[in-house]
Amino acid sequence: MGxxxxxxxRVLWAGVVSLIIVTVTFLMLAAAPNPAxxxxxxxxxxxxxxPAAAAERAxxxxxxxxxLHVRYFDFIQSVYTLDWGWSVSRSQPVMEAVTQxxxxxxxxxxxxxxxxxxxxxxxxxxxxxxxxxxKDHAATGFAFFGYAIPNFFFGIILLLVFGVWLEWIPITxxxxxxxxxxxxxxxxAIPVFVLVTGSIGAVMRVSRNESAEFQNADFMxxxxxxGVSPLRAYxxxxxRPTLVPLSTTLVGQLLALFLGASLLVEVVFAIPGxxxxxxxxxxxxxxxxxxxxxxxxxxVAVIGNLIEDLVFTVLDPRISYDDR
Amino acid sequence: MATExxxxxxxxxxxxxxxxxxxxxxxxxxxxxxxxxxxxxxGVYDWQFTxxxxxxxxxxxxxxxxxxxxxxxxxxLLLAFWYLVVPLYQNPRMTRYYWKEFKxxxxxxxxxxxxxxxxxxxxxxxxxxxxxxxxxxxAYQPPVFTSVVDTTPATCVGEVVSGQCQGTWQHPxxxxxGGKDVFTMIVYGMTISMQIAFITTTIVAxxxxxxxxxSAYAGGWVDEVMMRFVDIILxxxxxxxxxxILYIYGxxxxxxxxxxxxxxxxxxxxxxxxxSLSISEEEFIKASRISGASTYQVIRxxxxxxxxxxxxxxxxxxxxxxxxxxxxxxxxxIGDSAVPSWGQLISAGRSDLSFAPWIVLAPxxxxxxxxxxxxxxxxxxxxxxxxxxxxxxx
Numbered sequence: 001m002g003x004x005x006x007x008x009x010r011v012l013w014a015g016v017v018s019l020i021i022v023t024v025t026f027l028m029l030a031a032a033p034n035p036a037x038x039x040x041x042x043x044x045x046x047x048x049x050x051p052a053a054a055a056e057r058a059x060x061x062x063x064x065x066x067x068l069h070v071r072y073f074d075f076i077q078s079v080y081t082l083d084w085g086w087s088v089s090r091s092q093p094v095m096e097a098v099t100q101x102x103x104x105x106x107x108x109x110x111x112x113x114x115x116x117x118x119x120x121x122x123x124x125x126x127x128x129x130x131x132x133x134x135k136d137h138a139a140t141g142f143a144f145f146g147y148a149i150p151n152f153f154f155g156i157i158l159l160l161v162f163g164v165w166l167e168w169i170p171i172t173x174x175x176x177x178x179x180x181x182x183x184x185x186x187x188x189a190i191p192v193f194v195l196v197t198g199s200i201g202a203v204m205r206v207s208r209n210e211s212a213e214f215q216n217a218d219f220m221x222x223x224x225x226x227g228v229s230p231l232r233a234y235x236x237x238x239x240r241p242t243l244v245p246l247s248t249t250l251v252g253q254l255l256a257l258f259l260g261a262s263l264l265v266e267v268v269f270a271i272p273g274x275x276x277x278x279x280x281x282x283x284x285x286x287x288x289x290x291x292x293x294x295x296x297x298x299x300v301a302v303i304g305n306l307i308e309d310l311v312f313t314v315l316d317p318r319i320s321y322d323d324r
Numbered sequence: 325m326a327t328e329x330x331x332x333x334x335x336x337x338x339x340x341x342x343x344x345x346x347x348x349x350x351x352x353x354x355x356x357x358x359x360x361x362x363x364x365x366x367g368v369y370d371w372q373f374t375x376x377x378x379x380x381x382x383x384x385x386x387x388x389x390x391x392x393x394x395x396x397x398x399x400x401l402l403l404a405f406w407y408l409v410v411p412l413y414q415n416p417r418m419t420r421y422y423w424k425e426f427k428x429x430x431x432x433x434x435x436x437x438x439x440x441x442x443x444x445x446x447x448x449x450x451x452x453x454x455x456x457x458x459x460x461x462x463a464y465q466p467p468v469f470t471s472v473v474d475t476t477p478a479t480c481v482g483e484v485v486s487g488q489c490q491g492t493w494q495h496p497x498x499x500x501x502g503g504k505d506v507f508t509m510i511v512y513g514m515t516i517s518m519q520i521a522f523i524t525t526t527i528v529a530x531x532x533x534x535x536x537x538x539s540a541y542a543g544g545w546v547d548e549v550m551m552r553f554v555d556i557i558l559x560x561x562x563x564x565x566x567x568x569i570l571y572i573y574g575x576x577x578x579x580x581x582x583x584x585x586x587x588x589x590x591x592x593x594x595x596x597x598x599x600s601l602s603i604s605e606e607e608f609i610k611a612s613r614i615s616g617a618s619t620y621q622v623i624r625x626x627x628x629x630x631x632x633x634x635x636x637x638x639x640x641x642x643x644x645x646x647x648x649x650x651x652x653x654x655x656x657x658i659g660d661s662a663v664p665s666w667g668q669l670i671s672a673g674r675s676d677l678s679f680a681p682w683i684v685l686a687p688x689x690x691x692x693x694x695x696x697x698x699x700x701x702x703x704x705x706x707x708x709x710x711x712x713x714x715x716x717x718x
Binding site: 144147164259267283302305 | 556565567
């Protein structure tokens with residue numbers, strides 16, 4: 001199988017996975033009583049009307065009386081044409097709410113991702129180069145600390161120390177400041193730090209263990225014997241082969257963290273991003289918005305996995321396409 | 325020693341081995357059956373004959389009930405005892421070897437000690453300690469050895485020294501805004517964490533191993549379909565799907581355990597499949613096949629034991645993720661607020677953080693230590709149980 005065929009098969013598979021997830025979501029929604037219908041019935045009962053008739057009207061209005069397969073195709077069509085409905089709690093289209101929130105999420109996710117991708121392998125390779133020294137132990141300790149401390153708990157503590165006691169950072173997020181300004185950097189510093197400590201540990205561990213293998217490889221000995229400077233030797237002969245296995249785990253781990261942690265960190269730091277939007281939609285019982293935000297995260301996950309697989313095959317020529 | 329004698333090849337009791345058909349029960353299975361039976365009977369009794377709100381043990385005058393989840397928890401504990409602890413006792417030579425390897429990793433030994441505390445506390449704490457009571461009068465007591473300004477607690481239980489309320493041993497970790505004892509709440513949270521740890525790992529292990537071996541032995545297109553299914557399971561965003569499920573159906577701790585374990589076995593199935601594929605090529609499998617071993621016997625006797633070390637390591641490293649997810653959901657307040665978990669306590673103390681930080685700090689640090697301990701333990705088990713993974717430390 002050539003690369004072209006592998007590529008198209010992989011993209012097709014990503015499409016199938018997303019379709020399955022959307023279908024499961026639809027079935028879950030279809031099997032449960034619709035909160036909007038219940039609400040209409042309650043309201044009618046409170047106002048002395050006929051609850052059954054009101055429920056029927058609400059069902060009619062939302063097209064819930066249509067047969068299941070018609071509703072399913074409608075649902076699929078609107079999901080893939082990005083027509084995600086109207087958010088009642090925010091009085092705007094779901095798509096618009098999502099893009100607005102994405103603007104704030106991107107402001108901290110982009111520096112976070114870049115820092116993790118750059119610092120993680122660097123520190124990992126550095127601690128492999130100084131294996132079992134105090135520097136290595138310190139880095140390992142930090143990795144385990146970041147790995148084990150719950151992000152939201154760490155965020156609360158840092159907010160307490162730097163926001164409440166020392167008053168170095170604002171406690172509430174200010175949306176009014178420009179993106180590239182000192183104020184914005186200050187208020188995003190702690191959330192980014194919390195997320196980086198959470199994600200960098202795994203990257204550091206993997207790159208440390210992987211690069212340990214290449215430390216004493218023959219090509220390293222040759223390079224040293226030829227008098228290649230240590231910096232160059234590590235950059236060219238250790239870092240590069242380390243990045244290949246790292247890339248397989250990196251995207252998946254970052255994504256897993258992005259989905260879970262961004263929600264928590266945004267709630268803790270009151271950043272009006274995607275995670276907070278999801279949370280508020282859940283609280284406000286806004287079905288369209290809940291669906292929109294969770295589906296958005298899902299699509300990000302599916303596309304991320306796709307990119308990870310493709311990057312892996314491009315980076316490592318040893319992989320045969322038939323294997324996967 | 326007697327045990328080492330019987331390991332010698334020429335003294336193997338072949339009669340004993342050839343007798344062991346499918347219906348001969350090992351001592352472990354027998355013990356498992358004998359202990360599960362009363363549990364099952366009690367479960368049926370609780371389900372059929374007592375009222376919904378009547379505690380299970382009312383017939384002997386105990387005012388304690390068992391929830392459905394408790395029955396599953398006890399069942400998994402029995403499983404762990406008969407198939408993990410007893411085999412270790414039966415093979416003292418291997419146990420000593422594992423312990424020697426494990427002991428070399430000092431943080432892991434400390435972690436094991438900590439997890440033992442959490443385990444024992446979670447198991448027996450709720451039996452000997454009364455549930456935390458709401459007592460508004462003694463709200464915001466500081467932990468022992470610390471003090472706060474006298475105006476913070478409603479009434480100070482300890483001494484007041486120069487306007488500072490001192491903590492007491494009555495409430496070693498202080499009290500919450502409702503006057504509940506933080507230490508008692510943490511012990512009750514240990515039970516929740518242990519329930520999550522034991523039940524999820526059991527479900528993940530059972531589904532993962534079954535699915536993996538079935539897929540490997542079926543082969544062909546069945547294998548292909550099953551592995552694609554695993555791909556879907558692996559790329560499913562469980563946390564978000566659980567949010568959706570909570571939103572649509574609601575649900576408590578039981579729902580959490582079921583959903584998260586149903587979507588976590590993908591990696592395990594993949595691993596077991598590749599292990600059974602590689603092991604079925606080995607000479608000793610061919611030998612046992614020629615001697616007439618059935619597929620079930622090969623899987624039960626060779627594939628699972630050979631994969632066991634990695635399965636256990638894998639499971640140990642899965643648990644911290646579950647604990648973290650539970651804490652996150654509890655913190656967001658979209659889980660079941662009646663479950664007294666650590667995350668619930670963190671979330672409850674958040675509004676009083678600036679003047680009563682112990683309410684958040686105590687459960688947060690316990691949660692942190694537990695997650696850390698599971699990670700250390702998993703790392704050490706990887707080295708101790710699996711000599712092939714030695715390269716990691718080379």
